[in-house]
Amino acid sequence: QVQLVESGGGLVQPGGSLRLSCAASGFTLSDYYMSWVRQAPGKGLEWVSHISSSGGTIYYADSVKGRFTISRDNAKNSLSLQMNSLRAVDTAVYYCARSYNPFDSWGQGTLVTVSS
Amino acid sequence: EIVMTQSPATLSVSPGERATLSCRASQSVSSNLAWYQHKPGQAPRLLIYGASTRATGIPARFSGSGSGTEFTLTISSLQSEDFAVYYCQQYNPWPPFTITFGQGTRLEIK
Numbered sequence: 001q002v003q004l005v006e007s008g009g010g011l012v013q014p015g016g017s018l019r020l021s022c023a024a025s026g027f028t029l030s031d032y033y034m035s036w037v038r039q040a041p042g043k044g045l046e047w048v049s050h051i052s053s054s055g056g057t058i059y060y061a062d063s064v065k066g067r068f069t070i071s072r073d074n075a076k077n078s079l080s081l082q083m084n085s086l087r088a089v090d091t092a093v094y095y096c097a098r099s100y101n102p103f104d105s106w107g108q109g110t111l112v113t114v115s116s
Numbered sequence: 117e118i119v120m121t122q123s124p125a126t127l128s129v130s131p132g133e134r135a136t137l138s139c140r141a142s143q144s145v146s147s148n149l150a151w152y153q154h155k156p157g158q159a160p161r162l163l164i165y166g167a168s169t170r171a172t173g174i175p176a177r178f179s180g181s182g183s184g185t186e187f188t189l190t191i192s193s194l195q196s197e198d199f200a201v202y203y204c205q206q207y208n209p210w211p212p213f214t215i216t217f218g219q220g221t222r223l224e225i226k
Binding site for chain 1: 148150152154157158159160161162165166169171172203205207209213215216217218219220
């Protein structure tokens with residue numbers, strides 16, 4: 001069955017960097033667009049970034065544009081999110097999601113805490 | 117940016133009764149509207165896409181309706197496992213690519 005497993009979350013200081021990974025299994029990653037979505041504590045869901053199946057088309061939410069970089073390695077069945085210049089407002093659980101109709105499968109999420 | 121507004125923020129309903137959740141878009145999203153169920157500590161679960169199409173494995177008691185700016189999710193007879201937070205989401209698959217979620221409706225046991 002489809003499985004998405006995020007990793008790489010943790011505690012980081014403001015201004016720091018973190019790289020999240022999402023391991024995909026149970027389907028052919030190269031056939032699907034993928035996205036990252038986050039949920040800040042006590043808040044709703046917020047779409048963060050999207051990448052096409054080949055990686056040639058990428059979109060970001062305005063709140064992370066210029067600081068976050070999405071990428072994928074279809075050969076390794078992996079999706080990544082490089083997060084730089086982190087701010088307290090970036091504190092959230094980050095989910096990777098398969099972008100089909102429109103997000104038909106999600107991981108369990110990884111917690112990122114930005115605090116000094 | 118398209119703003120999605122859900123109402124009510126919290127809905128208290130007894131098991132076995134019907135629940136009706138609303139979602140309004142600040143401008144037309146056609147039928148590019150999805151609903152998700154989210155329980156604490158779990159992955160969100162896709163319920164409805166295309167405003168009215170149930171996702172794979174979703175029970176028939178969940179139904180979606182609407183188009184343009186007004187949408188509804190109806191749960192016909194609430195089961196204990198249905199108490200959760202529900203989000204609507206608009207998705208524009210063409211440039212400019214936009215995805216926004218509503219703020220959520222918490223469905224609680226009355």
